[in-house]
Amino acid sequence: NEDLKGLISALLVPYNEDGTVNEAGLRQIIRHNIENMKIDGLYVGGSSGENFMLDTDTKKQIFDIAKDEVKDEVLLIAQVGGTNLYEAIELGQYATELGYNAISAVTPFYYKFSFEEVKQYYFDLVDKVDNRLIVYSIPALTGVEIGVSQFMELFENDKIIGVKFTAADFFLLERLRKAAPDHLIYSGFDEMLLPAVINNVDGAIGSTYNVNGLRSRKIMELAQEGNIKEALSIQNDTNDLIEAILDNGLYPTLKQLLKLQGCDKGSFLARKPMASATQKQINRSKEIYDAYLK
Ligand code: NAY
Numbered sequence: 001n002e003d004l005k006g007l008i009s010a011l012l013v014p015y016n017e018d019g020t021v022n023e024a025g026l027r028q029i030i031r032h033n034i035e036n037m038k039i040d041g042l043y044v045g046g047s048s049g050e051n052f053m054l055d056t057d058t059k060k061q062i063f064d065i066a067k068d069e070v071k072d073e074v075l076l077i078a079q080v081g082g083t084n085l086y087e088a089i090e091l092g093q094y095a096t097e098l099g100y101n102a103i104s105a106v107t108p109f110y111y112k113f114s115f116e117e118v119k120q121y122y123f124d125l126v127d128k129v130d131n132r133l134i135v136y137s138i139p140a141l142t143g144v145e146i147g148v149s150q151f152m153e154l155f156e157n158d159k160i161i162g163v164k165f166t167a168a169d170f171f172l173l174e175r176l177r178k179a180a181p182d183h184l185i186y187s188g189f190d191e192m193l194l195p196a197v198i199n200n201v202d203g204a205i206g207s208t209y210n211v212n213g214l215r216s217r218k219i220m221e222l223a224q225e226g227n228i229k230e231a232l233s234i235q236n237d238t239n240d241l242i243e244a245i246l247d248n249g250l251y252p253t254l255k256q257l258l259k260l261q262g263c264d265k266g267s268f269l270a271r272k273p274m275a276s277a278t279q280k281q282i283n284r285s286k287e288i289y290d291a292y293l294k
Pocket of ligand 1: 010011043045046047048049141166188189190191205206207208242246250
């Protein structure tokens with residue numbers, strides 16, 4: 001699974017007023033990620049794509065556009081999970097046929113499923129989809145916590161090859177790394193990339209790499225070389241940026257920053273019920289760009 005390692009952007013998706021995908025803008029964002037941010041791959045259909053507000057056809061459309069634009073230039077991971085197992089299977093098969101390198105699925109949320117139910121969901125999914133799967137664990141948004149022994153139970157299935165670990169629990173990360181040296185672990189919080197790399201993650205998947213990919217790559221490489229002091233100094237600068245983005249509203253600000261970096265075709269609105277950037281947020285985004293990205 002060496003081919004899946006690296007720095008991966010969780011792809012942002014610009015929407016039109018009516019909630020449809022702004023295809024020209026999305027293609028620009030993809031090119032920007034490849035050409036300017038030099039990322040190794042794209043994670044399509046994640047939180048950053050506003051995925052959990054979309055219908056099945058729109059999710060497929062985004063998988064189509066990303067594959068058509070990327071071809072085989074960088075690796076592609078399709079996030080297909082949610083609370084509808086049958087949709088996840090359909091999307092998993094769809095993305096696999098398109099040629100996605102792997103699929104990923106969020107832990108099912110909302111109903112407080114037992115671990116047995118969560119495990120069955122993953123096993124049913126990989127049973128029906130001929131691809132490798134990365135578990136998407138994000139307890140802060142799903143409320144679903146998975147411990148080391150539970151991850152190991154999931155990993156007993158050969159097709160479940162790793163986890164996107166979006167949590168600040170570095171004790172858990174360290175234990176998991178030791179217990180599963182041959183599985184892929186991705187850092188999921190960009191502001192904690194350095195401590196994750198110190199814990200020997202195999203890569204990182206995040207939203208801010210869409211606009212801050214080059215600096216993030218430096219953090220990763222310096223830390224892997226053992227140059228922690230330099231890496232920390234870049235993480236400090238990066239976190240000034242991320243803190244400002246979070247204060248101003250994560251996705252609307254990232255979309256404004258993409259526009260300032262040259263992705264300018266069509267509307268960069270949010271998918272309702274998420275709110276699009278207000279004039280105040282747009283103004284502040286320009287200040288953030290000037291202060292940290294210029
Ligand atoms: C995705 O699309 O699923 C993700 O990007 C998950 C990782 C991101 N988490 C969320 C909730 O957006 O990149 C992080 C995050 O945006 C960043 O670290 C800022 O907190």
